[in-house]
Amino acid sequence: MTTKDDLMAGFAGESQANRKYASFSNKAAEEGFTKVATLFKAASLAEEIHARRHLQVYGIPSTVENLKAAIEGETEEFTHMYPEFVKRSQEEGNEDATRSFTYAMKAEQVHAGLYEKALSAVKSGKDLEVSKVFLCPVCGNVALESAPGACPICGVPGKKFQEITL
Amino acid sequence: MTTKDDLMAGFAGESQANRKYASFSNKAAEEGFTKVATLFKAASLAEEIHARRHLQVYGIPSTVENLKAAIEGETEEFTHMYPEFVKRSQEEGNEDATRSFTYAMKAEQVHAGLYEKALSAVKSGKDLEVSKVFLCPVCGNVALESAPGACPICGVPGKKFQEITL
Numbered sequence: 001m002t003t004k005d006d007l008m009a010g011f012a013g014e015s016q017a018n019r020k021y022a023s024f025s026n027k028a029a030e031e032g033f034t035k036v037a038t039l040f041k042a043a044s045l046a047e048e049i050h051a052r053r054h055l056q057v058y059g060i061p062s063t064v065e066n067l068k069a070a071i072e073g074e075t076e077e078f079t080h081m082y083p084e085f086v087k088r089s090q091e092e093g094n095e096d097a098t099r100s101f102t103y104a105m106k107a108e109q110v111h112a113g114l115y116e117k118a119l120s121a122v123k124s125g126k127d128l129e130v131s132k133v134f135l136c137p138v139c140g141n142v143a144l145e146s147a148p149g150a151c152p153i154c155g156v157p158g159k160k161f162q163e164i165t166l
Numbered sequence: 167m168t169t170k171d172d173l174m175a176g177f178a179g180e181s182q183a184n185r186k187y188a189s190f191s192n193k194a195a196e197e198g199f200t201k202v203a204t205l206f207k208a209a210s211l212a213e214e215i216h217a218r219r220h221l222q223v224y225g226i227p228s229t230v231e232n233l234k235a236a237i238e239g240e241t242e243e244f245t246h247m248y249p250e251f252v253k254r255s256q257e258e259g260n261e262d263a264t265r266s267f268t269y270a271m272k273a274e275q276v277h278a279g280l281y282e283k284a285l286s287a288v289k290s291g292k293d294l295e296v297s298k299v300f301l302c303p304v305c306g307n308v309a310l311e312s313a314p315g316a317c318p319i320c321g322v323p324g325k326k327f328q329e330i331t332l
């Protein structure tokens with residue numbers, strides 16, 4: 001183990017704690033413990049700070065390299081990881097898991113395609129040419145320019161899509 | 167491997183992608199690629215949606231159980247993981263890593279103490295008794311009721327602390 005490995009291990013732990021505490025905060029609020037929910041939210045944001053600093057110290061490459069890494073990760077997920085998870089969840093008859101894996105699998109394929117477009121632009125020194133970016137709040141689908149009539153992945157009406165700005 | 171394992175593996179991957187893309191978005195904005203930064207932000211939020219759904223399907227226990235798990239995780243981090251990481255980074259002379267690990271180690275100890283207070287309250291059916299919760303934006307320290315004059319962990323002036331609300 002080296003400090004480089006430790007930074008990545010720390011980043012992995014902090015990222016998961018960040019997301020876990022956010023869900024634990026929602027759960028505490030549901031149970032009526034609003035102050036405990038606030039504490040979980042504060043700690044969730046604290047772990048976000050830890051994750052960001054560890055990754056920063058590890059080193060964040062250029063956007064070209066980040067896009068290549070993102071395409072590689074997304075492609076692995078939608079071609080291998082999620083298809084295997086979907087298959088196993090179907091064999092186990094766990095429909096909620098099948099839905100969760102399927103939404104992610106299809107959204108990752110969309111993400112990979114959009115990152116490819118971005119990579120082509122950035123490689124020639126230009127920004128991605130797009131005026132608006134929309135997100136499906138149900139399945140994580142991303143659409144450029146305008147929301148579809150209905151989400152092709154999860155079926156939610158397009159008016160539920162959120163425009164994302166920096 | 168079972169679907170339970172897959173849900174946790176998916177959650178781990180999505181949580182890290184969520185945090186990585188947020189940092190990649192900042193990097194793209196720094197490089198002047200604001201539309202690529204917007205795309206990374208949208209995908210970051212998409213991975214947050216995936217992480218939340220996988221964890222939800224996995225199952226989120228009661229707040230009492232969540233607090234116990236959080237205390238266990240924080241304690242492992244501040245008593246074993248981070249002390250080891252700090253030591254190794256010092257041996258390697260990586261001062262930025264030592265600072266990042268030290269901030270996290272000390273903040274986790276504070277988090278564990280606050281979760282203990284919350285657990286005592288929730289075990290007797292009550293909410294945590296606190297009116298305000300503050301977060302140090304530099305090191306992730308959390309303070310109840312009021313911000314300190316200066317952060318005891320990182321030294322930042324207390325006026326930089328952010329009040330966290332649900």
Ligand SMILES: [Fe+2]
Nearest residue numbers: 014047050270
């Ligand atoms: Fe942390």
Ligand SMILES: [Fe+2]
Nearest residue numbers: 074107108111
């Ligand atoms: Fe993705």
Ligand SMILES: [Fe+2]
Nearest residue numbers: 136139151154
């Ligand atoms: Fe959708």
Ligand SMILES: [Fe+2]
Nearest residue numbers: 104180213216
């Ligand atoms: Fe995802």
Ligand SMILES: [Fe+2]
Nearest residue numbers: 240273274277
């Ligand atoms: Fe913590």
Ligand SMILES: [Fe+2]
Nearest residue numbers: 302305317320
């Ligand atoms: Fe601090």
